[in-house]
Amino acid sequence: MVSIVLIGAGNVATQLYKAFSKANGIVVKQWYGRHLDSIASYRNEVAVTDDISQLVTADVYIISVSDDAISTVSEQLPFNDRLVVHTSGSVGIHDLNMKNRRGVFYPLQTFNKASEMSFVDVPICIEALQKEDEDLLKSLANTLGSKSYKLNTTQRRVLHLAAVYVNNFTNQLYRVAHEITESEGVDFEILKPLILETASKIQHMSPYMAQTGPAKRNDKKTIKKHLKMLENEHHKAIYELMTSSIQKTHGR
Amino acid sequence: MVSIVLIGAGNVATQLYKAFSKANGIVVKQWYGRHLDSIASYRNEVAVTDDISQLVTADVYIISVSDDAISTVSEQLPFNDRLVVHTSGSVGIHDLNMKNRRGVFYPLQTFNKASEMSFVDVPICIEALQKEDEDLLKSLANTLGSKSYKLNTTQRRVLHLAAVYVNNFTNQLYRVAHEITESEGVDFEILKPLILETASKIQHMSPYMAQTGPAKRNDKKTIKKHLKMLENEHHKAIYELMTSSIQKTHGR
Known part of the structure; x- marks a missing residue:
């Protein structure tokens, strides 16, 4: 049985608490928060303190x-x-005070307090x-069902x-696409399957191999048309920079 | 029963053929390709022609x-x-010759010839x-199981x-992240769950609401640190532009 004291009351701490308290072979012995009210609702399950x-x-x-x-x-x-x-x-690991043995346990995900997440992913x-x-x-990572990496x-x-x-x-690219579609009354909903497919595709293919589109094909006519359609200078700057980035990667 | 003649032999045509030929209430009567060899393998299922x-x-x-x-x-x-x-x-719809009744049937996805895809998405x-x-x-769209939108x-x-x-x-952002991680021998694999979660998140939340991170928080210290770490000028330009785009959106 590994015993843990959790220090902090933010999103990551809360998600870790929820995951640890359900995992076998781990016990959260105590939870410290600077302000007790943020963790007070857990006091029936775990010892909480602000001292x-x-x-x-x-x-x-x-x-x-x-x-x-x-x-x-x-x-x-x-x-x-x-x-x-x-x-x-x-x-850094050395930013921890050297009077104790030091380590890092960094879960890479976007966390929010409300929705409970599985550590498997x-x-x-x-x-x-x-x-x-x-x-x-x-x-500890294995017990949560997480893959661990030594970095x-x-x-x-x-x-x-x-x-x-x-x-x-x-x-932010999703946001820009939202602005662009909205400007002509097009439902952003239509783009959602493509957004998901783009992310899914590189789960089993390198981003290099997965690339398609006018910049990759060096389709100057379409690129020119697109730039002409873009009225927002900010959207245009992103189009130009990302297009040149793709062309750089693919040797255009 | 709706009868179809398919003209063209690229990725989209091939995916449409596969979907139509399996759908109830649709019959592909003929498939035209400029070069017969690209569709010749289907000649036992459908009439093919290059004339x-x-x-x-x-x-x-x-x-x-x-x-x-x-x-x-x-x-x-x-x-x-x-x-x-x-x-x-x-x-445009008017780019079709006016001697016939004209229309557009535009499936929004990334297609590739090899993997068969479900039109439900x-x-x-x-x-x-x-x-x-x-x-x-x-x-026709409904028969494929697709949502249709009038645009x-x-x-x-x-x-x-x-x-x-x-x-x-x-x-391309995935590609840049691949380059950045590789430069320090970090496995790009670690980022894949985050990539998927980022795309999943906006399926039920606006990109505006979903935004997090140093640019959104206006965390100047982290932004400065990141820019200092970036040695590649191209990566740096993308970091700067996307950061300023996020700050513009979120009123920083």
Whole structure:
């Protein structure tokens, strides 16, 4: 049985709590939140506290707070030589205070507090300074049903950066498409199956191989027509940059 | 029973043939291809021809050839006053020769010849100059299990343009993320669940509501860190433009 103390009350912490509390072989011994009211509704299931000096003994302490606060919180922990991990994509392992054994347990997904999510589809990136800690974090991920990947701090930061492209920037392309269709009274609904198919396609094919369309074909006539149709300068700038990016990739 | 003559041998024509030949209430009476060898393998199931003067009588003629050839092919048809439709997103209904009744039957998806696809997830955009032709095209779409949408030529062109954003440009963001992860030896595989979740999320939420991340939060520190990490000028330009696009949308 692996015992955990959870530190933090945000989306990731809440999703981790829900997953851990259902998993076999894991017990959440205590949940710390700076403001007790954010986790008070769980007090019948788990010991909650807002007093960091009262943390109980556990195998792993998971700090799931905002990036800026990780270092300070790790410093405030009232003990030494225990395993303390954070859950951030962009914070280094050495930003954790060195009085404890350090590690990272970074689940890569978009989380929101409300909807419960399955960790089966959440890859967990693991880093630790000692082999036995790494093994423990790996088994923790396995218990949740997650695939785990060993990444160092640089790799995790690069992954976090790449995630901005496939998540935030992709979503903004959806938004631009929404604006474009709406401008002519076209139902954005029509694009939804294509959006899903585009994401599904690269699950078993590289993005390079999956590419199609006017930029890839170097179909200058269609590209010119499209640019003429675009009245919004911002939409046009995205069209031009992404087209030139595709042409660069495909040697046009 | 609706009878069809299919004109063209590309991906869309082939997918349409496969779907029509399995659907109840539809019969493909003939399939025309400029080069017989591309459709010769179907000659045991359907009458094939490469002689446009030999087209048989049918309720609908579906021209599924390259955009540039649609007008010419429609002109070469050896009959008048029949229903002739094309399957292109960017060609106007009036580009079809006016000696026949004209229409459009535009399936919005990414097609490839090899894998058979279900039309249940393919919205079909319909246009016709006469009400009864429109009804026939609508029932044709229904028979395939597709949702149909009535769009005029301008709307269809705008949809086709928006599709470039959610399909080609989104796929290029996946490609850039692939390049970024590979540069540090990070497995692109880790991003795949996030890619799928990003596309799934907007099936029931607007892209505006679905947005998250440093640009939306106006988290200048993270944005600055990311830009510093990006060595490739092209990747950097995309980061800057998409970040400013998100900030514009969300009033930052």
